[in-house]
Amino acid sequence: MSLLPKHKLAELADRHDLYQRSVQNTETEIDFILETWNGLRRRPAELLREDFCGTANTACEWVRRDPGHFAIGIDLDREVLQWGQQHNVSHLSSEEQHRLELINGNVLDDLQERSDIVLAMNFSYFLFRTRNELREYFSSVHAGLAKDGMFFLDAYGGYDAPRELEETRDCDDFVYIWNQAEFNPIDSCMICHIHFEFADGSRMDKAFSYYWRLWTLPEIREILLEAGFRRADVYWEGTDEGTEEGNGEYQSREIGEADAGWVCYIVAQT
Ligand SMILES: C[S@@+](CC[C@H](N)C(=O)[O-])C[C@H]1O[C@@H](n2cnc3c(N)ncnc32)[C@H](O)[C@@H]1O
The missing domain is CATH 3.40.50.150 (Vaccinia Virus protein VP39)
Structure with missing residues (x-):
């Protein structure tokens, strides 16, 4: 077993x-x-x-x-x-x-x-x-x-908002990941995702995705x-x-x- x-x-x-x-x-x-x-x-x-x-x-x-x-x-x-x-x-x-x-x-x-x-x-x-x-x-x-x-x-x-980056924040039993995946300075539009990571190393990638204008x-x-x-x-x-x-x-x-x-x-x- x-x-x-x-x-x-x-x-x-x-x-x-x-x-x-x-x-x-x-x-x-x-x-x-x-x-x-x-x-x-x-x-x-x-x-x-x-x-x-x-x-x-x-x-x-x-x-x-x-x-x-x-x-x-x-x-x-x-x-x-x-x-x-x-x-x-x-x-x-x-x-x-x-x-x-x-x-x-x-x-x-x-x-x-x-x-x-x-x-x-x-x-x-x-x-x-x-x-x-x-x-x-x-x-x-x-x-x-x-x-x-x-x-x-x-x-x-803020000056981090139009950047491509990933930020993490610890929640009780998982990690919240905010991902600014793509930013286009010409039209100020961006693609962002929310991912979640867990204590056993597993991830829920792109749990939510947004295509929006900053x-x-x-x-x-x-x-x-x-x-x-x-x-x-x-x-x-x-x-x-x-x-x-x-x-x-x-x-x-x-x-x-x-x-x-x-x-x-x-x-x-x-
Ligand atoms: C960022 S989430 C909602 C966040 C929520 N209001 C909050 O405070 O956390 C965006 C939601 O908007 C909905 N949505 C997108 N376009 C819409 C529209 N034109 N009319 C109504 N709902 C829409 C999506 O289905 C999605 O559930």
């Missing part, structure tokens, strides 16, 4: 589970959204639409937070929605599940319902690679928001205004004085640091 395990850890792992555990932090994301909304509006936000929702992890966190919260998640990929339904939505109470709707569709589709908040997180909108495509998406978000609605996006950049903050803000938003503010992360690392606190700022790598939020108001 062989004592060697039959299966490599990579074969036993689930890519959506690994993604959620390594890339997302839905609690801090919803904390930021609520704090920002409550600081700028006198009424509570009710309906949140999560564009490019994938496993709908953030939409689930929204409905869990408050019995007055409703959410819509939209994604083109039926398989990822089914995974989200099975692993995230099914863990909500039946009352919470009634306040959540998943739509297998395109974020460009016109929805009847007007949302208080629309989210486009983890740079998903970078897949629109021309100004016209991005403006069309931002215009459809604008049209889908309430009169006092807000659009929350994130963005990344947009700059001034471009994104200009296009948001062209699409009809009244303002588009950048929320930049503060620095912990002890470690010189980001402190997880995001404030509206006009001047940021020229770091190697940064992630920020953009909040656009109708």
Whole structure:
């Protein structure tokens, strides 16, 4: 009898589970959204639409937070929605599940319902690679928001962003690998992959791949205004004085640091 395990850890792992555990932090994301909304509006936000929702992890966190919260998640990929339904939505109470709707569709589709908040997180909108495509998406978000609605996006950049490189980060029982495989300086488009590596040396290569444009903050803000938003503010992360690392606190700022790598939020108001 062989004592060697039959299966490599990579074969036993689930890519959506690994993604959620390594890339997302839905609690801090919803904390930021609520704090920002409550600081700028006198009424509570009710309906949140999560564009490019994938496993709908953030939409689930929204409905869990408050019995007055409703959410819509939209994604083109039926398989990822089914995974989200099975692993995230099914863990909500039946009352919470009634306040959540998943739509297998395109974020460009016109929805009847007007949302208080629309989210486009983890740079998903970078897949629109021309100004016209991005403006069309931002215009459809604008049209889908309430009169006092807000659009929350994130963005990344820094002098390492347009480079071909691999970065690793230790997660509990696996290593997350971010691979900027190809960058074309002529159109600013790039191919990136997420790989995962396990303690037995096995790997899940190209668990996720992206072909997108590395947009700059001034471009994104200009296009948001062209699409009809009244303002588009950048929320930049503060620095912990002890470690010189980001402190997880995001404030509206006009001047940021020229770091190697940064992630920020953009909040656009109708
Ligand atoms: C980067 S992943 C989602 C990330 C997730 N929003 C998060 O915060 O981690 C991008 C998702 O967008 C979906 N997608 C791509 N184009 C889309 C479109 N036009 N409309 C709706 N979903 C789309 C893909 O199926 C994929 O699940």
